[in-house]
Every structure is written in structure tokens, then in C-alpha cells.
Amino acid sequence: MSAIPTIDPKLVDQAIAWSVRLRLHAADPRQLQAFQAWRRADAGHEAAWQRIEAMQQAISALPPQVAGQVLAARAAGASGRKGRRQALKLMLGAAMVGAGAYAGRDTPWAQQAMADYATGTGQRRQVVLEDGTELLLNTGTALNVRYAAGQRLVELRRGEVMITTGRDEASPQRRPFLASTSDGAMLAKGTRFLVRKDEDRTRLTVLEHAVELDNAAGAPVLAQAGDSYFMSRQAIWRADAAEFDPSAWTEGLIAAREMRMDRFLAELSRYRPGLLRCDPAVAGLPVSGIFQLADTDRTLEVLLATQPVAAHYRTRWWVTIIPRRPE
Numbered sequence: 001m002s003a004i005p006t007i008d009p010k011l012v013d014q015a016i017a018w019s020v021r022l023r024l025h026a027a028d029p030r031q032l033q034a035f036q037a038w039r040r041a042d043a044g045h046e047a048a049w050q051r052i053e054a055m056q057q058a059i060s061a062l063p064p065q066v067a068g069q070v071l072a073a074r075a076a077g078a079s080g081r082k083g084r085r086q087a088l089k090l091m092l093g094a095a096m097v098g099a100g101a102y103a104g105r106d107t108p109w110a111q112q113a114m115a116d117y118a119t120g121t122g123q124r125r126q127v128v129l130e131d132g133t134e135l136l137l138n139t140g141t142a143l144n145v146r147y148a149a150g151q152r153l154v155e156l157r158r159g160e161v162m163i164t165t166g167r168d169e170a171s172p173q174r175r176p177f178l179a180s181t182s183d184g185a186m187l188a189k190g191t192r193f194l195v196r197k198d199e200d201r202t203r204l205t206v207l208e209h210a211v212e213l214d215n216a217a218g219a220p221v222l223a224q225a226g227d228s229y230f231m232s233r234q235a236i237w238r239a240d241a242a243e244f245d246p247s248a249w250t251e252g253l254i255a256a257r258e259m260r261m262d263r264f265l266a267e268l269s270r271y272r273p274g275l276l277r278c279d280p281a282v283a284g285l286p287v288s289g290i291f292q293l294a295d296t297d298r299t300l301e302v303l304l305a306t307q308p309v310a311a312h313y314r315t316r317w318w319v320t321i322i323p324r325r326p327e
Helices: 009-024 029-041 043-059 064-079 084-103 108-114 261-269 296-306
Strands: 125-128 134-137 142-147 152-164 177-181 184-197 202-214 221-224 228-231 236-238 253-260 275-278 286-292 309-315 318-323
Touching: 009 029, 009 043, 029 043, 221 228, 253 261, 261 275, 261 286, 261 296, 286 296, 296 309, 296 318
Parallel strands: 152 177, 275 318
Antiparallel strands: 125 134, 134 152, 142 152, 152 184, 177 184, 184 202, 202 221, 202 228, 228 236, 253 286, 309 318
């Protein structure tokens, strides 16, 4: 058996990074162009990429725990016995790709990687579909578009989206437009609306005209402009008056009205990498105001200046909001 050629661990790291990046931005021509330029730039780049490609194919049919063992062994061979730390990095990075493809279909990373359209933490993205429908994806969102002869369907896997339906003028029968989550379906009636998928329920907010909710567990419910409903697999119910404006994110804002501190921080954390936690001692403090989402550090500064709280930083991205000590 021939020995596995030694490849610079730094190039292996770069190949792993490209593999992950391409899965997250598969439809982005600039990413593809940059990736091809990287492969052509150096023979070592191409060799590192081929190594990672081969490893992914080899583990794609294995359970994740077995794949991890295979990757560990191959990583050690690829980077040399003395490169244990590098091998561990390789195993972790490749496991994210290979194991996710095998069994992680419902994990946030896999949903994002396999979606037709997706956003990362803190990102927003606008998409115009073939029928003129406009989608505005909020932070951490993954969705698929399934257009067929009889209907148009946007399948929201996670996150939040504002949908402005197009007229579908190219279709002779004006196909119905539906949005769906794992909780049920929403039939749009020429409209603009928000859909948010939380862990155990879906929130619909109608901005124009009407949308019909149907979870197959009871009679459909018609939501009119201004209405906001929750839907689970078992029930559909009207949402209480919102403690924050559900459409403010489309303008890059959180608009809070007497919102509990713990809920405000949970909402803000959707837009911020890392951990943002709330000490129970300040969880019930009411928060009101307009806050920017684009700069969460600045939003935290405003919070510290206007509330009796302080921030405990373990790192820049691991923050706990705690009671402010008397001076």
C-alpha cells in the first residue's frame, strides 16, 4: 500500500473551510469563483481539496460516531503523527460536513447548508422568485422553494421570513401560494405576511390582505391584516398583544414594549454570535425602546446605560447580564 502523501496542515484547514463555505453559499457565484481561484493558485491547494473530498465521500454512508473514528485515523495520516492537534481540528471540521450530511438533517447547520436559501447569524437576505414573489430572510433562516404546475410552496425550515407574494402572471391558472413549516401550512390570499418558526410552534403575522392557516388537526383559520396567530401541530390560537413589534426586524430593529429582560436578551441573541445569557435576578426587568440589530455590542451598551444591570464578559462572545452593584 502506498503511503499517504503529506499535505501542509494549513492547506488542509483551508480546504475544510472552503468545504463548509460552499455548503453555506452554494448558489453564490462569487464564492464559487473565489474557490476555483484558490484551487488553481497552488498544486498544494488542489491536493488538499482532493484529500478532503475523498474523506467526505468515504464517510458519507457511515453513522456519525463511526465517521468520527475514521476521520481521526485519516486525519492523523494526513498531517503526520506529530500533528495531533492539527488532526483533531481536521476531524472536527470534516465531521461537521460528513456527519451532518448523514444524520444531521434537522440540525440548524445542516438545514442551513442544504436549504435553497439561507442566512447566518445576524444576516438578512432578499430574494426575488420567478413569479415576482419577494422573500426577505431574517437571521438564522433556512427555506426551500418548491414550485410545481399546481402550486407555489415556500417551505420554512427554521428562522423567519417576510413574504410578499407575486401575481404569477406567467401561469395560466394563477397557482395558489403556500408557506409551510413542520407545524402546518398557510395559504396566502394575495398578501404580505411574516412567518417565524420557533422550536415548537409557528407564528404568522399578516401585514396585508389575508392568510389561511391549516394544521390538519381542526378547521382552518382565516387571519386578516393586523392579525397574529400561533400554530402548532395540535392547535391554532390568536397571539396576545406583542411585547415587541414582530415586523421591526425588516427595518433592522427590535421595538420592545415592556418586554421582560430575559426575553429581550433571548431575542437579541438571535442576531449575535456566541452566548448571551440573563442572570435570573434581572430576568423580570421591563425593557422598552428601539434598538439596532446591526450592532449588538452597541445595543448592549445602551441597555447597560438605561437599566440597573451590568455585563459579565467571559469572552467577547460569552456575555451574561447581571445586576449592577451599588457604587
